[in-house]
Amino acid sequence: MYRREFLKTAASCLGALGFVKDSWGAQVSGVDAGSSKSASAGGNRIYLNQIGFLPDSSKVATVSTRAGSFLVRSLKDNSVALRSTLSAQRLDNASGDSVQSADFSTLKVPGEYRIELDSGVSGDSFLIRKDVYDNALLLTMRSFYGQRCGCDVNLGGKYAHPKCHMDAAFHASSGKTGRCDIHGGWHDAGDYGRYMINSGITTGTLLWAWESYGASLHDFALRIPESGGKVPDFLAEIQWNLQWMLSLQDNDGGVWQKQSRDDFCSFIMPQDELGPNYVIGTGSVPYKSTCATADLAAVMAIAARCYSSYAPAFSQQCLKAARAAWSWCQNNPNVFFKNPAGIHTAEFGDNDCRDELLWATAELWRTTGDAVFHQAFMGMLPQPLATIKIEAPSATQVTSRGYWSYALAGRNRSDAAVAAIQQATLKTARELVHQSSENGYGNSLALEDYAGGSNAVVANHSLLLLIANQFEPDSSHLDCALNNLHYLLGRNCLGISWGSRSWVHTPSSIRIIGLVSPTISLRHGRVYYQMGRMPIPRTRSPRRCRAKRRCVCMSTMSALIPATNRSLVAMPRWCSFSLHFTHNRATDE
Numbered sequence: 001m002y003r004r005e006f007l008k009t010a011a012s013c014l015g016a017l018g019f020v021k022d023s024w025g026a027q028v029s030g031v032d033a034g035s036s037k038s039a040s041a042g043g044n045r046i047y048l049n050q051i052g053f054l055p056d057s058s059k060v061a062t063v064s065t066r067a068g069s070f071l072v073r074s075l076k077d078n079s080v081a082l083r084s085t086l087s088a089q090r091l092d093n094a095s096g097d098s099v100q101s102a103d104f105s106t107l108k109v110p111g112e113y114r115i116e117l118d119s120g121v122s123g124d125s126f127l128i129r130k131d132v133y134d135n136a137l138l139l140t141m142r143s144f145y146g147q148r149c150g151c152d153v154n155l156g157g158k159y160a161h162p163k164c165h166m167d168a169a170f171h172a173s174s175g176k177t178g179r180c181d182i183h184g185g186w187h188d189a190g191d192y193g194r195y196m197i198n199s200g201i202t203t204g205t206l207l208w209a210w211e212s213y214g215a216s217l218h219d220f221a222l223r224i225p226e227s228g229g230k231v232p233d234f235l236a237e238i239q240w241n242l243q244w245m246l247s248l249q250d251n252d253g254g255v256w257q258k259q260s261r262d263d264f265c266s267f268i269m270p271q272d273e274l275g276p277n278y279v280i281g282t283g284s285v286p287y288k289s290t291c292a293t294a295d296l297a298a299v300m301a302i303a304a305r306c307y308s309s310y311a312p313a314f315s316q317q318c319l320k321a322a323r324a325a326w327s328w329c330q331n332n333p334n335v336f337f338k339n340p341a342g343i344h345t346a347e348f349g350d351n352d353c354r355d356e357l358l359w360a361t362a363e364l365w366r367t368t369g370d371a372v373f374h375q376a377f378m379g380m381l382p383q384p385l386a387t388i389k390i391e392a393p394s395a396t397q398v399t400s401r402g403y404w405s406y407a408l409a410g411r412n413r414s415d416a417a418v419a420a421i422q423q424a425t426l427k428t429a430r431e432l433v434h435q436s437s438e439n440g441y442g443n444s445l446a447l448e449d450y451a452g453g454s455n456a457v458v459a460n461h462s463l464l465l466l467i468a469n470q471f472e473p474d475s476s477h478l479d480c481a482l483n484n485l486h487y488l489l490g491r492n493c494l495g496i497s498w499g500s501r502s503w504v505h506t507p508s509s510i511r512i513i514g515l516v517s518p519t520i521s522l523r524h525g526r527v528y529y530q531m532g533r534m535p536i537p538r539t540r541s542p543r544r545c546r547a548k549r550r551c552v553c554m555s556t557m558s559a560l561i562p563a564t565n566r567s568l569v570a571m572p573r574w575c576s577f578s579l580h581f582t583h584n585r586a587t588d589e
């Protein structure tokens with residue numbers, strides 16, 4: 001079944017079951033209102049990045065209503081800035097849509113525009129500007145602040161809540177007992193748990209963004225409580241979660257898997273989830289888990305590099321924690337986590353921690369240059385080296401991050417290993433570029449990639465592409481990475497921006513496109529569901545807001561290049577969703 005047909009069927013069925021409220025059903029039916037020229041959710045069938053484009057980047061819209069030519073009109077003086085023909089029609093396999101492309105890449109003059117088809121259909125306005133994505137980056141980074149646990153949060157307006165989850169205790173599965181003073185970190189995507197595995201890839205990627213693009217991020221003001229301090233805002237926000245991660249490290253170096261209640265709460269505000277917030281372990285000796293401990297080692301090794309100039313003592317604390325965690329893993333390489341009895345929050349289990357250990361070892365070597373780490377890393381490489389495979393990373397599969405960190409370290413390395421890593425990365429990057437060319441909406445997702453958290457998948461594709469571009473500069477890599485950003489911001493079969501201030505989305509669509517069941521989705525998005533009894537924030541396309549849907553504009557993006565991964569979320573009503581963004585500031589420089 002094509003995705004569009006699935007939407008109709010699912011909306012119909014769920015509506016009958018009472019899951020679907022009015023706006024949901026209206027939105028889904030709006031998706032299919034192809035003959036209408038209205039601007040409701042993709043109703044004009046011109047799909048593009050709803051925020052806009054960088055002047056020198058490629059610019060393509062996907063059109064799923066038949067037309068022959070198009071023009072781009074400047075909204076400043078109503079003049080025609082560009083005329084061109086649409087591509088031939090072709091089938092987009094994922095949606096079942098017959099689509100054409102409108103390529104207006106040659107238009108580079110900053111301004112506000114819209115696309116008009118010769119069939120009489122007009123698209124929504126968009127911008128071409130050098131700083132077109134800056135506000136999305138700001139919102140995204142502030143959304144991490146919005147996810148904070150254990151402190152007052154005030155994003156302005158009604159987006160506020162007092163301290164939460166201050167009542168903490170060791171669960172019996174942790175090997176310890178009694179109350180403890182462990183709080184902080186970021187709430188997970190939809191529930192109020194905090195999970196080491198998710199924190200690992202999230203904070204690790206954000207810190208990589210800082211390492212690669214710190215010059216652009218140094219003065220980026222996030223208006224968070226730490227603003228104005230010695231630590232740049234970008235690092236200060238990340239530090240909030242790092243400190244919680246450190247607090248989950250036991251004295252022996254091992255790291256507990258997570259902190260949460262025993263089960264998901266209902267849709268209440270975080271401060272209303274009362275009772276002990278448990279530090280949860282494996283339930284038997286040694287109680288800590290290998291994957292969580294190795295993830296912490298990797299992230300703290302990166303943090304030691306990032307904070308050395310701004311918070312030297314914290315940097316040293318991170319490095320000490322990383323070394324202790326790595327040593328613990330040497331003695332406990334195969335302690336896997338399963339939810340202990342009585343615990344029903346997210347498990348994030350993983351029965352293979354070799355990738356986390358590879359990543360931790362590479363990062364520790366990159367930070368310290370110690371021979372012991374180099375020797376260990378080389379011992380983990382497959383032989384022959386040509387068998388190295390690179391895949392886009394995920395929360396539980398971080399092998400590529402280890403390889404990339406080694407190849408990017410800038411230390412005396414094994415040339416053969418670096419060459420093998422680079423070649424494997426470039427091979428996968430070429431495959432993604434090809435995949436993107438086959439996709440009617442220009443993104444690099446294959447059919448099987450449209451799963452729960454698929455926005456994370458597509459964003460991690462972009463991370464891979466940007467790393468490939470560091471190895472071998474190639475405009476096709478950058479274009480493909482940007483196409484994935486365009487997908488996230490509106491160039492998709494639903495005409496949905498997954499997180500920004502220019503959007504057209506409903507929770508239903510977000511849920512359905514991920515094929516996530518209502519049962520699961522109903523467990524998500526609590527804080528914004530409750531706080532979000534607020535109108536949709538300003539959008540540049542007021543017509544899109546007619547339905548007055550209560551969506552939260554804060555996206556979650558981990559920002560930047562080299563991309564981002566953060567399971568954060570745009571969380572409308574019931575659901576939230578793993579959302580990863582890439583935001584290319586580098587091409588903006």
Ligand SMILES: [Zn+2]
Nearest residue numbers: 149150164165
């Ligand atoms: Zn909390």
